[in-house]
Amino acid sequence: MTEQEFIKNLTELNITPPSDALAKLKTYCTFLQNYNKHTNLTAITETKDIYLKHFYDSLTIIKVIDLNTINTLLDIGTGAGFPGLVLKIFYPDLEVTLLDSNNKKLKFLEELCEKLDLKVTLVHARAEEYIKDKREYFDLVTSRAVASLPILSELSLPYVKVNGYFIALKGEAQNEIQSSSHILPTLNSKIIEIKEFTLPIEESKRTIIKIEKLKPTSPTYPRPYNQILKDYK
Ligand code: SAM
Numbered sequence: 001m002t003e004q005e006f007i008k009n010l011t012e013l014n015i016t017p018p019s020d021a022l023a024k025l026k027t028y029c030t031f032l033q034n035y036n037k038h039t040n041l042t043a044i045t046e047t048k049d050i051y052l053k054h055f056y057d058s059l060t061i062i063k064v065i066d067l068n069t070i071n072t073l074l075d076i077g078t079g080a081g082f083p084g085l086v087l088k089i090f091y092p093d094l095e096v097t098l099l100d101s102n103n104k105k106l107k108f109l110e111e112l113c114e115k116l117d118l119k120v121t122l123v124h125a126r127a128e129e130y131i132k133d134k135r136e137y138f139d140l141v142t143s144r145a146v147a148s149l150p151i152l153s154e155l156s157l158p159y160v161k162v163n164g165y166f167i168a169l170k171g172e173a174q175n176e177i178q179s180s181s182h183i184l185p186t187l188n189s190k191i192i193e194i195k196e197f198t199l200p201i202e203e204s205k206r207t208i209i210k211i212e213k214l215k216p217t218s219p220t221y222p223r224p225y226n227q228i229l230k231d232y233k
Helices: 003-012 021-035 047-065 086-089 103-116 129-136 151-160 172-177 225-231
Strands: 072-076 095-098 121-124 138-144 160-170 189-198 204-214
Touching: 003 021, 003 047, 003 225, 021 047, 021 086, 021 103, 047 138, 047 160, 047 189, 047 225, 072 086, 072 151, 086 095, 086 204, 095 103, 095 129, 095 151, 129 151, 138 151, 151 172, 151 204, 160 172, 160 225, 172 204
Parallel strands: 072 095, 072 138, 095 121, 138 160
Antiparallel strands: 160 204, 189 204
């Protein structure tokens, strides 16, 4: 996807970029490509692929939520900042926290945010561990390409405020949706929307799952990671 195609597809998503957003993405793209030469951050390195599979893909979340109604966002397993940092660039009023267990990705994000003059909270931790500081704090938790839906639900929903949302960005997800039918009621949450579509140009399948938290989650969740894994192998 060229920058021109990216801009055209933003119009189709009804997104009007803030005046500095496209310049920020250009810097983001070049910095990611250069950094990736010495530190492995992503397998997607061609400019046109970064625009499609990282930048555009991150923004497709707006198919299921109006980000102007959200104040606090946590992106779990953000990696090189997807989708959380792209959303901050397009919705600068969001209070964004980017969490990842991999320190080299946090180091990259720290340098990038400095370069782009973006104020976000960067957290080097595992999702199961950071919970003690921020239980039921966020309006929205996002996650892309981190774990299967039942595992992610257990990691993410304890952070979500009552009446807030967890949104998972996935490829094909029917099996995962089915296998989360037991854990979601246990976490007092339910799927309220599933949006299936294909990415422009390459037409690979995408599924966005929007989950609402209806009541507080028991403080016994999330359980230690090895215990979660045992249930969802
Ligand atoms: N979300 C990014 C994206 O879509 O490009 C990165 C995806 S990458 C495949 C998965 C990331 O999740 C890695 O950076 C990894 O360190 C992080 N991760 C996996 N399990 C995690 C956990 N329990 N807590 C925090 N980060 C985790």
